[in-house]
Amino acid sequence: MNKIITAEFLATDIKRFVIEAPKIAAKRKAGQFVIVRTDQTGERIPLTIADSNIEQGTITIIVQGIGKTTKAINQLNTGDFFLDVVGPLGKPSHIENFGTAISIGGGVGAAIAFPTAVALKEAGNHTIVINGARTKDLVLLETELKEVADEVYITTDDGSYGYHGFVTQKLQELIESGTKIDFVLSIGPIPMMRAVANTTKPYGIKTVVSLNPVMVDGTGMCGGCRATIDNKTVFVCVDGPEFDAHLVDFDLLTKRNRTYNQSEKAALEKHLCNYDKVFSDALVEELVNQ
Amino acid sequence: MPVLTKKERMQIPRQPMPEQAPLERNKNFLEVNLGFTEELARMEAQRCLQCPKPVCVEGCPVGVQIRDFIKLVGEGDFLGAAAIIKEDNALPAVCGRVCPQEEQCEARCVMSAKHDAVAIGRLERFVSDYEREKIGIRTPQVKPKTGKKVAIVGSGPAGLSCAGDLIQLGHDVTVFEALHEIGGVLIYGIPEFRLPKNIVKAEVDALKTLGVEFQTNAVIGLTDTIDELFENGYHAVFIAVGAGLPYFMNIPGENFNGVYSANEFLTRVNLMKAYKFPEYDTPVFDCKNKNVAIFGGGNTAMDAVRTAKRLGAKNAYIMYRRSEKEMPARLEEVHHAKQEGVEFVFLTNPLEFLGDENGWLRGVKVQKMELGEPDASGRRRPVPIPNSEYRTDLDMAVVAIGNGSNPIIQKTTPDISYNKWGNILVDEATMKTSKQGVFAGGDIVSGGATVILAMGAGRTAAKAINNYLTNSEAR
Numbered sequence: 001m002n003k004i005i006t007a008e009f010l011a012t013d014i015k016r017f018v019i020e021a022p023k024i025a026a027k028r029k030a031g032q033f034v035i036v037r038t039d040q041t042g043e044r045i046p047l048t049i050a051d052s053n054i055e056q057g058t059i060t061i062i063v064q065g066i067g068k069t070t071k072a073i074n075q076l077n078t079g080d081f082f083l084d085v086v087g088p089l090g091k092p093s094h095i096e097n098f099g100t101a102i103s104i105g106g107g108v109g110a111a112i113a114f115p116t117a118v119a120l121k122e123a124g125n126h127t128i129v130i131n132g133a134r135t136k137d138l139v140l141l142e143t144e145l146k147e148v149a150d151e152v153y154i155t156t157d158d159g160s161y162g163y164h165g166f167v168t169q170k171l172q173e174l175i176e177s178g179t180k181i182d183f184v185l186s187i188g189p190i191p192m193m194r195a196v197a198n199t200t201k202p203y204g205i206k207t208v209v210s211l212n213p214v215m216v217d218g219t220g221m222c223g224g225c226r227a228t229i230d231n232k233t234v235f236v237c238v239d240g241p242e243f244d245a246h247l248v249d250f251d252l253l254t255k256r257n258r259t260y261n262q263s264e265k266a267a268l269e270k271h272l273c274n275y276d277k278v279f280s281d282a283l284v285e286e287l288v289n290q
Numbered sequence: 291m292p293v294l295t296k297k298e299r300m301q302i303p304r305q306p307m308p309e310q311a312p313l314e315r316n317k318n319f320l321e322v323n324l325g326f327t328e329e330l331a332r333m334e335a336q337r338c339l340q341c342p343k344p345v346c347v348e349g350c351p352v353g354v355q356i357r358d359f360i361k362l363v364g365e366g367d368f369l370g371a372a373a374i375i376k377e378d379n380a381l382p383a384v385c386g387r388v389c390p391q392e393e394q395c396e397a398r399c400v401m402s403a404k405h406d407a408v409a410i411g412r413l414e415r416f417v418s419d420y421e422r423e424k425i426g427i428r429t430p431q432v433k434p435k436t437g438k439k440v441a442i443v444g445s446g447p448a449g450l451s452c453a454g455d456l457i458q459l460g461h462d463v464t465v466f467e468a469l470h471e472i473g474g475v476l477i478y479g480i481p482e483f484r485l486p487k488n489i490v491k492a493e494v495d496a497l498k499t500l501g502v503e504f505q506t507n508a509v510i511g512l513t514d515t516i517d518e519l520f521e522n523g524y525h526a527v528f529i530a531v532g533a534g535l536p537y538f539m540n541i542p543g544e545n546f547n548g549v550y551s552a553n554e555f556l557t558r559v560n561l562m563k564a565y566k567f568p569e570y571d572t573p574v575f576d577c578k579n580k581n582v583a584i585f586g587g588g589n590t591a592m593d594a595v596r597t598a599k600r601l602g603a604k605n606a607y608i609m610y611r612r613s614e615k616e617m618p619a620r621l622e623e624v625h626h627a628k629q630e631g632v633e634f635v636f637l638t639n640p641l642e643f644l645g646d647e648n649g650w651l652r653g654v655k656v657q658k659m660e661l662g663e664p665d666a667s668g669r670r671r672p673v674p675i676p677n678s679e680y681r682t683d684l685d686m687a688v689v690a691i692g693n694g695s696n697p698i699i700q701k702t703t704p705d706i707s708y709n710k711w712g713n714i715l716v717d718e719a720t721m722k723t724s725k726q727g728v729f730a731g732g733d734i735v736s737g738g739a740t741v742i743l744a745m746g747a748g749r750t751a752a753k754a755i756n757n758y759l760t761n762s763e764a765r
Binding site: 023087221238 | 538540544572696
């Protein structure tokens, strides 16, 4: 059982949890993840560790409520408990002083990329952050990132805040403006990571993406998280989660991530029906419309 | 019961195991075997000749005093019999269900020369169930505390049997488990219908009563390294992490949706209870009215195919590249699978999985095989028959061809010696590794084997660890 020290929404349906997990806090490095479970019937959900505090023995995770389980997690509040938290899993990010490094995050990935941006800065890089959101209300951690990075660019798809356009358009501009870029890390939705890979490839810029496939145990035991990198099968949980973006088979990744779409849809509908009994019609309406 | 002559004993037939009817059980996850009644157990026990030199014991990796417990069963002293078994076996209700007795104790039974062997496994199961159901599992006396602490890495059969022995010898024992439940393969691998999880839980609870501590969600190598366990005050470490890295066949199409490792398929269904989806959140491929094939011929393959059948598969195939005779699965499992409607396709080797544009499995291209000369394993090598390829429609496939060694400990503890496959090298007599105070046993040493062999390794290690701790070699 791991106690939730603080729980707060960063944006609609995106919640930040600071949880008691002293061993993981002491051990974890940027790029690693935990697997959490909320209750006896719950799924095991892999989540990147977004931050940690060794003195207080806490780690931070950021959860976007998409399916039944992540929506259920986001119902948890300060003082509640996670039934299970295991980690730190996966290999740490490879961090060094590359020169100029760009951390690109999209959606909830913007928050998840935060620790890597910190680590890149600490390693001596001129650190640029590009964070993309659909709209102004979904922009994450802008203040925190500005404290850390040398340059921060916020992009919104609808132009409601910052740069109007996708993260890749901003990236392309930076490249074309002659900024010498030595390293790019990208975390976010698969289409975004693929677009970043396609943008940097012609310029030969070393680019790394953090993959988040379907997982069960997270320790190499099940092989459910397999992906193809450089035409070879890997287990993302033990061989990753970070890989050379130019070698990832994004098509396969996209298809495999759809394996349980039908089941998840059914589970979510049932979940929302159950809430119907407990919560107001308005809340159910709100959840369904998201 | 009257005292029988040897001849009379030999004339009693081996008592059959009552079981759920095949076409009923292949639709539920309840246990297939129902267990002996008291009458059946006493009758079966009468068949034991009470040999002066019981060779059956030599066939038991943990050395259960088989003759002696069966004598008490014959006399109706079932609780006494249970106590005898527990002197040597920390998990009797588990072993009575999943041990391959026909290759071990029962293979040595002198009755098996001319008649059928005494059903030792069924009797073991009966007495341990009897004790648990009638009075609850009794725990043996524990020796005075030694002040020594042992860390056991992995809560599968090797770890649990080692823990059971060491706690009785007075050492403090903590078992570290990476998953959220205790039992390792007994929980995630072996299905409910063959080994009900409440039985595993009861035997684990008995170890807790004895004082064994369990820490779930602890991935040793990541959460703590082996060196950190010593820093945290443990005097010895037993690594029993099993063979936890599934092999795939490395054929085209293996990453299509619907292709599983046996580990993933069984873990979803057993540990995560996907057979109760959506009551439980974790899904698994919906097998209802689908064509399903399992590739492999071991017990894990049988578990997977019988699970698929229970999930509603229309056609559930075992595809195996050798013939029936070479299959490593227990005869009982093969027999049960056949009764339940599983179709066996022998001498058939997959060449390529075929899928659709959305990445879903649609079929498999296979090749017929014939048996050639014996290979290193002593089994006749399957050789492809030219121009024998054909296609079978499939919606789900499970690859059950075994497991390699998990890399996490090796990566974080390079000062232990490993072989080229990542198995830990040990002194066979003591299970000592090349690192001081570190012992290892079970599948991480032997490669994929059985529950009872892992338990035997756990017991051997417990003896060696006890020697190590009491001879104060420990740092």
